Amino acid sequence: MAAIILLIFAPLLAGVINRAKAFFAGRTGQPLLQVYFDIAKLLRKGVVYSRTTTWVFRAGPIVSLAAVLCAACMIPLGGVRALMSFPGDxxxxxxxxxxxxxxxxxxxxxxxxxxxxxxxxxxxxFAALTEPALLLALISIGSATGDWSLHEMFAVVNAHAWAAHGAVLAMATVALLAVLLVENSRVPFDDPNTHLELTMIHEVMVLDHSGPDLAFIEFGASVKFAMFAALLSGLIVPVRTGLAWVDASAALAGLFAVAVVAGVIESCMARLRILRVPQMLVAASVLAGVAILVALAQGVAP
Amino acid sequence: MTLVASALAVLLLSGFASLALGRKSFAAVVAVGGAVAAAALGIIPATMCLAGAAPVSIAVPWSVPGGAFHIGLDPLSSIFAVVILAVSALSAMYGAGYLQGHSSAASTGPHWFFYNALTASMLVVVTAQNAVLFLVAWECMALSSFFLVTFHNEHADVRKAGWIYLVASHMATAFLIFLFAVLGSRAGSFEFADWTSTPPAAGALFLVALIGFGAKAGIVPLHVWLPQAHPAAPSHVSAVMSGVMIKTGIYGLLRVTGFLGAPEAWWGYVLVAVGISSGILGVLFALAQHDIKRLLAYHSVENIGIIILGMGLGLVGISKGNSVLAVLGFSGAILHVVNHAIFKSLLFMGAGSVVRATGIRDIDSLGGLLKSLPWTAAMFFIGAAAISALPPLNGFVSEFLIFIGALSGFSLAHASVSLASCAAVASLALIGGLAAACFAKAFGMTFLGEPRSPLAHDPREAGPAMLAPMAVLSLACAAIGLLPAQAMALVSRAAAHLALASPVDAADALKWASFPLSAVSAVAFALFALVALLAAVRLVILSKRPVDHGLTWDCGYAKPTARMQYTSSSFAQPLTSLFRPLLQTHTKGGEPTGVFPGHTTFSTDTPDVFENSMFKPVFLAVAKVAALVRSFQHGRIHVYILYIVLALLVLLFWKLG
Structure with missing residues (x-):
């Protein structure tokens, strides 16, 4: 169920980020639904392929989007069940x-x-350094809650869990936020709006894509952001009433809150020098590692 | 068991036949036929054993003291036997195509003799039930592979690589002879079946085994022969050596650990530490290479690290009484042995096709080969995705088993187990990310973009003899990725045996894994379905829209050239400079000088740190000591006769006095 909510609202989150940034800049900003319009427009366009490219270039957007959609099926949204969940998902x-x-x-x-x-x-x-941070952050949550599937891990993050494992969950939240920003190429790790290709990371990789291929990429990118935002929302909004609509709307509010936070960070922070990014990522891993140590220490103590 | 014996006989007979045929082109056909027939014969009993048949053995008396020709198949032997026979047969088929039109004047008959001798000796190594037989087969394996590595012995660097391999191999064997001598003399027999009681100082013997077998497997820092020997050998030999021969080291370690009684926890921690360092250093050194075969060789070090890591978690699991961790750790390790054999031999074959088509091993000079070698590229792509542990392929499955095994370690109250598991998870994630980076580089720089240097002639796609074995291996990658539960069923008996788990505990551990594995399989199928669906959507949309072709958009620059592309060195530079303290990459040139910088060159080179700063000083010292003795040996025969007479006199006086 969570996956369906994520797919529907994913492009809206980008609109929320842009609105938050526009607010800080004193602008009106794009319509909230701009990314939906962009995707619809791109789907109606033709494509231009470089003569250098091969089937790999054409398969890229398709396989990427398929992989992201499969991953989204395993993401819970707060107390809302993931489409599938199993230990180690x-x-x-x-x-x-x-x-x-x-x-x-x-x-x-x-x-x-x-x-x-x-x-x-x-x-x-950056990805090589982000992956350990992501897994360690999730494991720290798992070792605090004692479960190894995303759904069960997040299903028990309520006010009581925050009271018992506040430090662990707080550190996991910070680490996950860093992972969210770098995985979705946001400031301070990457700047989606920079005008200089030399300084881009993610955006420069998709320069040559056009038409429906680019629509797939845009949609995949917004779903990916929504997935990480859902995980963070599951942490920072500890509402687990068991009533489906209460949980869902609380988690959805959390989703938008994460988008606003990303917009605020983007408005208030300068981008890091590229050489500094690995240090930040290692710091996130270390933080998650410390969270695991704390969780273990709490678990061992009576 | 008669089938295994006849497989051995077929291998040896066809080997001798091709030796006799020598230069005739028929030699290859006979040898390859022999390898394929032997595989067909040997795989039958091994699969039956894996499917649940009772272990079988055959013993023939032998005049060697303490020795007996005693071979047998149990689940552990069977897995290795299947992998050895299958990969050797496929590589032989590939090799027949690879060596065709081979320009060197050398006769291929001896090459094929040693090839089949290598297969036969590996088969004996993993089925031997007697220590003396094991060591003899081990030595035959080392020697026959030495002659295979030095096939192109007209090149000085190949001779050097062969020499390093021979020395490394024999130093490792010395440890094994010591190990088996201690175990055998204590038990009073060299039959494995008699080695049941726990020997004294088992921990020390475990370390001896780790060094002896680890050197063959290629753990850091004993891996130095690997990046030398694999690139020097012809590609089908690299495929066999990297895919299966180094796994005999893993087999030996698994087998011998069983003779040392109940494992202690620190053995497991040592293996976890060794596995992590081999894994991370292996992939880092791979990232810094631009010789495609050397890069693949370092990836073998990385994957051996992952296997050792799984074994280490298994041993920790046994010693802490956590049967889930034990069974899953060993299952992951054994399945990774199988998987690595599949994708690494596939990748070496792909690299071989590239080398054969272009004559170039340096990735920095390649590019755009996908257009001229479409099939090789597609299959190298599958291998690259599989070795990077990407779902839905096989590499992910075995790493996933180690992952969920490690997670099961967390639920214990033992903090040390949890920390080992935590380190295992974090480093597996790091290794996975780095491996993906490295193979994005290897595949992307070789096959994508535009050619980076002009080629002497147009590259031609490999023939069916080379493509067919690669296709079989690619299908195996996909099959294990799509059906992980079935793959797990094949290795679970051996793993449960190694984990010393009772049937109840083993079933419990399998239950822990079976649901996640079937979910992984469901997601893998869903992924394929989604890809097909999205591809269809794209086709439907594009059928009504204009599709244009143009230049690559280079941000307004109108005349991009192939020289402007990223090279493998520049692609890996952020990571290699991040890990500079470990890699110690040498760079040469590249500094622009003057107001109007002119022509400049830039090159990087990452030699093996361990080879240069650890082994070189030691061997230089050995050479210095040896030089002192050299004055005794100068080639004058009458002085040698004097030595003999003096020695006899000394003996005489010693005996009489």
């Missing part, structure tokens, strides 16, 4: 996102463009 989620990234990177390399090669190179560097 978050590992599959992490590796499905890895598959999506692998295909995006290969599609970028397929163009033979120096800029896309550069973006791809940075993307794989």
């Amino acid at each position: 978050f590992i599959l989620v992490a590796y499905l996102l890895g598959l999506a990234r692998f295909m995006t990177v290969l599609a970028a390399l397929d163009t033979g463009s120096a800029f896309e090669g550069m973006g791809a190179s940075r993307e794989v560097q």
